[in-house]
Amino acid sequence: MVQLLLVASLTLLIFLLLIARLPRKRGRSPRLPPGPPPLPLIGNLHQLGRLPHLSLHRLALRYGPIFYLTLGEIPTVIVSSARVAKEALRTHDLALASRPPLYAAKKLFYGCTDVAFAPYGAYWRHVRKICIVELLSARRVESYAPARAAEVACMLGRIAAAGGVVNLSKLLGMYANGVLCRAAFGREFVEGGEYEKRGFQSMLHEYQVLLGGFSVGDFMPSLDWLNAVTGLKKILERTFRRFDEFFDQIIEDHITERRRRRKKKKGGEEEEEEEVMDLVDVLLDVKENESSEMPLTMDNVKAVILDMFAAGTDTTFITLDWGMTELLMNPTAMKRAQDEVQSIVGDRETVSESDLPHMHYLKAVIKETFRLHPPAPVLVPRESMNSVTIDGYDIPARTRIFVNAWAIGRDPESWRNPNAFMPERFLNSSIDFKGQDFELIPFGAGRRGCPAITFGTASVEIALAQLLHSFDWELPTGVTTEDMDMTEVFGITMHRIEELVAVAKPRLL
Numbered sequence: 001m002v003q004l005l006l007v008a009s010l011t012l013l014i015f016l017l018l019i020a021r022l023p024r025k026r027g028r029s030p031r032l033p034p035g036p037p038p039l040p041l042i043g044n045l046h047q048l049g050r051l052p053h054l055s056l057h058r059l060a061l062r063y064g065p066i067f068y069l070t071l072g073e074i075p076t077v078i079v080s081s082a083r084v085a086k087e088a089l090r091t092h093d094l095a096l097a098s099r100p101p102l103y104a105a106k107k108l109f110y111g112c113t114d115v116a117f118a119p120y121g122a123y124w125r126h127v128r129k130i131c132i133v134e135l136l137s138a139r140r141v142e143s144y145a146p147a148r149a150a151e152v153a154c155m156l157g158r159i160a161a162a163g164g165v166v167n168l169s170k171l172l173g174m175y176a177n178g179v180l181c182r183a184a185f186g187r188e189f190v191e192g193g194e195y196e197k198r199g200f201q202s203m204l205h206e207y208q209v210l211l212g213g214f215s216v217g218d219f220m221p222s223l224d225w226l227n228a229v230t231g232l233k234k235i236l237e238r239t240f241r242r243f244d245e246f247f248d249q250i251i252e253d254h255i256t257e258r259r260r261r262r263k264k265k266k267g268g269e270e271e272e273e274e275e276v277m278d279l280v281d282v283l284l285d286v287k288e289n290e291s292s293e294m295p296l297t298m299d300n301v302k303a304v305i306l307d308m309f310a311a312g313t314d315t316t317f318i319t320l321d322w323g324m325t326e327l328l329m330n331p332t333a334m335k336r337a338q339d340e341v342q343s344i345v346g347d348r349e350t351v352s353e354s355d356l357p358h359m360h361y362l363k364a365v366i367k368e369t370f371r372l373h374p375p376a377p378v379l380v381p382r383e384s385m386n387s388v389t390i391d392g393y394d395i396p397a398r399t400r401i402f403v404n405a406w407a408i409g410r411d412p413e414s415w416r417n418p419n420a421f422m423p424e425r426f427l428n429s430s431i432d433f434k435g436q437d438f439e440l441i442p443f444g445a446g447r448r449g450c451p452a453i454t455f456g457t458a459s460v461e462i463a464l465a466q467l468l469h470s471f472d473w474e475l476p477t478g479v480t481t482e483d484m485d486m487t488e489v490f491g492i493t494m495h496r497i498e499e500l501v502a503v504a505k506p507r508l509l
């Protein structure tokens with residue numbers, strides 16, 4: 001009996017040892033979406049870097065609405081249909097709510113401590129909440145109506161002064177920068193003025209180019225050091241320093257002004273004018289009064305302000321620029337939009353923001369512009385924080401996710417006659433761009449979606465309505481719609497290759 005027990009125990013022991021030594025059964029290998037073989041970096045990135053939404057769209061036509069590719073060392077998934085975007089951005093909203101650490105963003109945005117490029121986590125939640133509650137709330141956006149009105153008036157003055165043919169792109173760019181300067185700094189952006197002398201406009205332009213540019217380290221982290229050799233690191237550091245010094249000066253001015261106001265208040269003196277809080281003031285207030293465990297540093301304040309400019313100026317300009325271009329190319333739509341504005345505003349010179357809710361066709365024009373020309377055609381990249389299953393495919397953690405909003409806006413599965421500019425399609429439709437309808441996602445969707453939809457649309461609507469109300473628009477003599485080059489140029493946002501030059505004829509003489 002003892003022997004039997006001994007043999008049984010020995011057998012059990014050997015069995016257990018054997019099991020322990022057997023190679024562990026590997027987990028099922030993930031079922032990745034289809035896609036091309038790893039794309040060698042050189043050659044493809046030239047193409048992908050220039051017009052990624054087009055290159056990725058072509059690949060989607062071949063491999064489907066979700067496909068996988070290895071870009072350099074980076075596993076990447078491309079989403080190109082409303083159905084798959086909904087699964088990615090709604091069903092897996094949290095898992096895909098992080099951003100990859102892009103090289104230029106790290107250098108330019110104080111180590112990604114802004115809102116747009118911060119990785120998901122407690123810090124991002126904190127600054128995003130400040131953005132939504134303090135900086136971009138409906139009440140705050142409303143408080144900037146005078147800033148928008150003043151900049152619209154400046155733009156009309158510049159158009160009138162040009163006396164006919166105007167470089168509308170230039171003026172729309174100044175309008176978009178002007179609105180943000182007033183909202184953020186409480187100051188005017190005047191041509192030849194303080195900001196222009198300090199090269200603010202060119203600094204903003206440089207930022208867009210650098211952010212949209214290609215860095216080897218973003219796709220080959222092991223070759224990060226090459227950015228020092230190519231000179232990119234130096235350029236980024238120089239641009240960063242210029243902005244940093246500029247912001248230091250702005251913040252210093254605000255602190256001095258706040259001290260002066262407080263002193264006056266203490267002395268019982270009344271302020272002559274009502275105090276309007278600009279975004280820098282709001283952030284300084286938040287910083288001073290914060291009792292949270294995560295107090296903002298001055299660098300954090302600068303990173304968030306920079307975000308407002310980087311995310312808010314070019315996007316507004318591009319929407320207005322493509323909107324006016326499409327209207328000039330489509331005179332019937334232009335006339336219908338003008339008739340609507342005229343019927344609501346009548347003989348008044350100035351369009352008021354309270355007129356806008358009645359302008360259904362104008363809103364449809366803006367939606368159609370977003371559909372065909374989303375300012376960020378490939379949404380700001382996301383990074384998966386854990387593995388998820390999308391459309392039946394396994395997407396591992398730390399995969400980069402690109403959503404091609406441009407391709408989705410032109411998908412024949414979602415849109416009839418997708419390449420035509422037809423604002424009417426939105427008149428009897430409930431489709432909106434607020435992140436609920438995945439056929440139209442110019443502002444992205446989910447917890448990482450744009451927090452400034454109200455700010456962005458307010459600036460676009462009032463400017464477009466006033467341009468249509470004050471002037472009749474035509475192409476310059478000798479230029480036909482066929483001559484208009486609709487080629488897109490890609491940075492982090494998507495401009496038209498040509499500047500828009502048009503003839504403005506005053507309507508209200």
Ligand code: HEM
Nearest residue numbers: 115116308311312315376442443444445448449450452456
């Ligand atoms: C026409 C106007 C605009 C468009 C089309 C637009 C579009 C976008 C898009 C596509 C994203 C990425 C969304 C995603 O990942 O799902 C984004 C993010 C962001 N936008 Fe906008 N935007 C506009 C205006 C603005 C303005 C005016 C501001 C600020 C003043 C702004 C601030 C931001 C910020 C801070 C983020 C980052 C959000 C985060 O990562 O949590 N945007 N925007």
